[in-house]
Amino acid sequence: MRFVDEFRNREIAKDLAAQIARLARPGRQYRFMEVCGGHTHTIYKHGIEDYLPANITLVHGPGCPVCVIPMGRVDDAIHIARQPGVIMTCFGDMMRVPGGHGSFLDANAEGADIRMVYSPADALKIARQNPSARMVFMAIGFETTAPSTALTLLAAEREGIENFSVFCNHVTIVPAIKAILDSPDLRLDGFLGPGHVSTVIGCRPYQFIADVFARPVVVAGFEPLDVLYSVHMLLRQLEEGRCEVENQYARVVPWDGNPKALQVIRRTMELRPHFEWRGLGFISQSALKLRDAYARYDAERIFALPGVRVADPKACQCGEVLKGVLKPWECKVFGTACTPETPIGTCMVSSEGACAAYYNFGRFTRERLQEAVR
Amino acid sequence: MNPAIGVEREREVLDRIERARRRKPVLREDRITMAHGAGGKATHTLVSALFLESFSHPALELLEDQAVVAVNGSRIAITTDSFVVSPLFFPGGNIGDLAINGTVNDLAVSGARPLYLTAGFILEEGFAVADLRRIAESMATAAAAAGVAVVTGDTKVVQRGKVDGCYINTAGVGVMERPVSLGAANVMPGDAVLVSGPIGDHGVSIMLARGELDLACELASDTAPLAGVVDCLFAAVPDIRCMRDATRGGVATILNEIAATAGVAVAVDENAIPVREEVRGACEILGIDPMYAACEGRLVAVVPGGAAQAALDALRSHPLGAGAAVIGSVKADPPGMVLVRTQFGGTRIVDMLVGDPLPRIC
Amino acid sequence: MCLAIPAQIVRLIPDSDLATADVSGVKRNVNIGLLDREGVQPGDWVLIHVGFALSKVDEEEARTSLEFLRSMGQAFTDEISALRNSADERERSG
Secondary structure (H helix, E strand, O other), X not given: OOOOHHHHOHHHHHHHHHHHHHHOOOOOOXXXXXXXXXXXXXXXXXXXXHHOOOOEEEEEOOOOOOOOOXXXXXXXXXXXXXXXXXXXXXXXXXXXXXXXXXXXXXXXXXXXXXXXXOOHHHHHHHHHHOOOOEEEEEEEEOOOOHHHHHHHHHHHHHHOOOOEEEEEEEXXXXXXXXHHHHOOOOOOOEEEEEHHHHHHHOOHHHHHHXXXXXXXXXXXXXXXXXXXXXXXXHHXXXXXOOOOEEEOOOOOOOOOOOHHHHXXXXXXXXXXXXXXXXXXXXXXXXXXXXXXXXXXXXXXXHOOOOOOOOOOOOOOOHHHHHOXXXXXXXXXXXXXXXXXXOOOXXXXXXXXXXXXXXXXXXXXXXXXXXHHHO | OOHHHHHHHHHHHHHHHHHHHHOOOOOOOOOOOHHHHOOOHHHHHHHHHHHHHHOOOHHHHOOOOOEEEEEXXXXXXXXXXXXXXXXXXXXXXXXXXXXXXXXHHHHHOOOOEEEEEEEEEEEEOOOOHHHHHHHHHHHHHHHHHHOOEEEEEEEEEEOOOOOOOEEEEEEEEEEOXXXXXXXXXXXXXXXXXXXXXXXXXXXXXXXXXXXXXOEEOXXXXXXXXXXXXXXXXXXXXXXXXXXXXXXXXXXXXXXXXHHHHHOOEEEEEHHHOOOOHHHHHHHHHHOOOHHHOOOOOOEEEEEOHHHHHHHHHHHHOOHHHOOOEEEEEEEOOOOOOEEEEOOOOOEEEOOOOOOOOOOOOO | OOOOEEEEEEEEOOOOOEEEEEEXXXXXXXXXXXXXXXXXXXXXEEEXXXXXXXXXXXXXXXXXXXXXXXXXXXXXXXHHHHHHHHHHHHXXXX
16 A cells, blocks of 8 residues: 555664664653644554663653543433434444443444444435435534534535534644643653644644753654654754754644635634633633524534533543553553453544554563563 | 552553453343444344343354254254345345355354255235245255255245344254364364455445445355365365354454453454455545445464465465455463554554444345 | 554645555545645655544655664764774774
């Protein structure tokens, strides 16, 4: 597969690993946070940590848009799905996220009609094909996904599809990063920037991390060589005393982002004053809702939501994992009460969640794993 | 934290988790969900915590693809399967082909010679007779190709909407002519793991045939009878440890079952696993791992390490085994785990499937 | 949910924002409405996320960055050989 396989080349990886090992000063601990769930997933799926020396730790941040959805919002979605005539659609990962009273999968078992789709365009197609149904699309994701929801709203408007609505849970990445940086618990040396979010918002929004918080940022791609080389670039910055935003993923990320994508977001959506992020609490100006002009497509206005705030279960430490304060295995319920088939929190449900990734892919000490496959 | 202490603490946590995983599974749900039918963890929990409470027999408890029992001094193999695939007709075949081949394969992988099948139909009121005829004709052709006969059957009709068109249930009977007892319990460190051809063809074909994902490509289900392939393998390797028919849950599920039952580790090389380009492409688009995608005409075989080359040559000598490969080996440690050396050269675990990425595949 | 994959545009669908894209022989209609229409031609590579093209893949940039990575490895290997050679030299003359 072009532009994929070349960036999974083992030989280049070995050389890069040697370079990284050389650059990293012995005795010094390096902690780099990767903010995007896609990075968490790729790091574990490809076993990238095998190529890093022991003194470099990749800390997983809150960049998993499924993981940060509070239980109350899941309950709201199920409430909508239970209304007469409603077909709800969502991305695959949402199906097993536990709300206060079960997940979408459980709701289906009790009679709801919640279906998995690959694209918001597929949701619109279902609306078109079922004119007597009320089709609600649960939109999740960062700025990577918001433009697709926006274009779908515009298409619904253009085609006069009035039985389509969106339950908008889009969140924005920069406020989450700020919340991390403001957190006293955390010691971080640099950031791997979210490559795909950056195709939309560009690289400028991360400048404050370098200027105000004095941490280097490298906007990173998702193939193993991208991640390895981005770590190398961060090390170089630290060695050379630089503190900048660099773009490793330039083959796909334009420095100024995608103006058209930003424009369609702005046309259809606006920032909420604040929004609750699971584990991070309320963050202002961190999420999107539909503009008044699109009120008739806004599921929150069409359906009266219970809007009940549901506290995370006492045992759940997702918040600390999302902030990178705790490693997955350091959570008290990891792997025992909280497993992929009996998840307590979202970090264990989404394929991009740190706990799920660690449990499913990396759940063994590095040495034993490597010994076994030798 | 001192890194050394961190590693020690991590090891303790992981050991605790392994002990938790070995405990008898508990069924927590009070309603059946789609996950219970996916062939992964939820299915296993349902079987162990519910069905095995009611049904007990040494043959059943082995939880192989079939049961081998003794009747009046002869050893016979029996199996049962139900087919609820949607859509009923797809590139490469239809529900009828799956019904015959799937049942034959469950028998064949025990080393038995498949002989007789039953076919029970549950039909929806309004189902097209022409479609039913097509299905029955396909079954006749498939049965002849597999050297088996459908000797008894049943038909039920339920009201419109109570069933999705046509469901088929089968039972299969075969005779154990070889003095072998295959099973996951035989597997030991040093053994080699082979697969008889490219994986994921069926699962991805079905997904595409549903039309919901808007993906199109030249791909067909790999449904096929494997008794002939098994014969070739036995001719070259008399002491096969274990064979499994790779269906829902894919190769990953089988490897996990084997690792757990035998208390061994299975180490696999991602580069060695045969996957068609289109299957890879579709899986990358959807974020699915091909190792979990269903097959319907592939077997996984575990043989003594020294017999790996002979096994590979034997599989490849049969048209249905042309794409066979040695994909990994069995190690002693860490027990119960399936590990992958990734394309990239790193390592990761492949765990039992959770959830249901591709509903109603077979 | 940041899953995005490079795909090659096979053909543009007239009177629409859609194009047929190919990933390893798997085709899907994708929406190219977020890209500059004139800039997209059959044969181009785009990054697809949930059925929408977010960005074009700059093939030249991809090629040079890969070459750079390869050369980094080569430079490192050369350095190591040079290091070893000079160590040998010292041994021989020492």
